[in-house]
Amino acid sequence: MVRDITWYFRDAQSTGTANRLPPTQYGNPGDIHIMGDWDGDGVKTPGVVRGNTWYLVNSLNKPTADVTLSYGNLGDTPIVGDWTGLGHDSPGVRRGITFYEKNQLTTGTADQVIPFGNPDDIPVVGNWDGANPGGNSCDTPGVFRAGTWFLANSNASNATAATSFGYGDAGDHPLAGDWDGNAADTPGVVRGNTWYLVNLLNKPTADTTFSYGDIGDEPLVWNPHGHPIPTTTTTAPATTTTTSGATTTTSGGSTTTTTGASTTTTTGGSTTTTSGGSTTTSSALSIP
Ligand SMILES: [Ca+2]
Numbered sequence: 001m002v003r004d005i006t007w008y009f010r011d012a013q014s015t016g017t018a019n020r021l022p023p024t025q026y027g028n029p030g031d032i033h034i035m036g037d038w039d040g041d042g043v044k045t046p047g048v049v050r051g052n053t054w055y056l057v058n059s060l061n062k063p064t065a066d067v068t069l070s071y072g073n074l075g076d077t078p079i080v081g082d083w084t085g086l087g088h089d090s091p092g093v094r095r096g097i098t099f100y101e102k103n104q105l106t107t108g109t110a111d112q113v114i115p116f117g118n119p120d121d122i123p124v125v126g127n128w129d130g131a132n133p134g135g136n137s138c139d140t141p142g143v144f145r146a147g148t149w150f151l152a153n154s155n156a157s158n159a160t161a162a163t164s165f166g167y168g169d170a171g172d173h174p175l176a177g178d179w180d181g182n183a184a185d186t187p188g189v190v191r192g193n194t195w196y197l198v199n200l201l202n203k204p205t206a207d208t209t210f211s212y213g214d215i216g217d218e219p220l221v222w223n224p225h226g227h228p229i230p231t232t233t234t235t236a237p238a239t240t241t242t243t244s245g246a247t248t249t250t251s252g253g254s255t256t257t258t259t260g261a262s263t264t265t266t267t268g269g270s271t272t273t274t275s276g277g278s279t280t281t282s283s284a285l286s287i288p
């Protein structure tokens with residue numbers, strides 16, 4: 001997880017403190033934080049997005065970017081995925097209801113443009129069908145809408161939800177990851193500083209629950225052991241987190257029906273081309 005500009009990594013799905021590396025500073029205040037396997041070695045490492053400039057690093061504790069590129073517009077929500085099964089992650093953004101995916105780590109325009117979900121949905125990305133017979137190895141769009149997940153298994157422009165189900169509550173922070181290392185990504189939510197992870201797509205109760213970080217920290221997912229991914233993220237040391245016995249449930253309660261994610265209206269305001277146009281060379285990351 002990230003607190004301000006400090007990244008805290010934990011390599012176990014259990015309550016505890018950051019146990020991998022000293023806390024590392026990367027990026028500037030106000031940056032958007034992402035994790036991805038930029039170099040295809042199987043391990044996710046940090047990146048930050050500042051304006052429409054992406055600063056990506058291939059180590060957990062390196063202060064300067066290995067890859068710098070421009071992609072998307074100010075105000076877009078950055079997303080990360082291996083859209084074509086190339087073996088490494090690359091950028092994407094969500095703008096309005098549209099996912100704009102780029103297949104290489106270079107400045108340029110979107111390779112796939114996919115309207116999916118409603119404008120206020122939170123985008124989630126994963127290889128949802130990675131463990132299915134006939135599943136593809138691509139990461140594909142999904143959205144979290146107040147406790148309901150809508151997931152597509154395709155990056156086609158007409159992709160629709162292959163499945164939808166309730167997991168978590170409105171206000172939870174949704175995550176996706178391959179928590180059990182079976183090649184399929186499944187949901188997680190962070191509520192306060194409690195993480196609720198599940199290993200199936202349509203299962204209402206958590207398989208793994210633990211506390212990590214402080215309330216207000218930004219949860220992120222990494223994979224300390226490379227593929228497959230047996231563990232998750234980061235979390236802050238600092239706090240002697242309170243394993244709240246209280247909330248063990250991850251309700252999923254809201255089994256609202258709502259089919260086919262893309263119900264709506266709003267055609268992502270601005271049109272298709274996630275430009276990236278500006279080839280600004282922005283200097284390496286300034287680390288305060
Ligand atoms: Ca990597």
Ligand SMILES: [Ca+2]
Pocket residue numbers: 126127128129130135136137138139140153
């Ligand atoms: Ca897939």
Ligand SMILES: [Ca+2]
Pocket residue numbers: 177178179180181182183184185186199
């Ligand atoms: Ca899995």
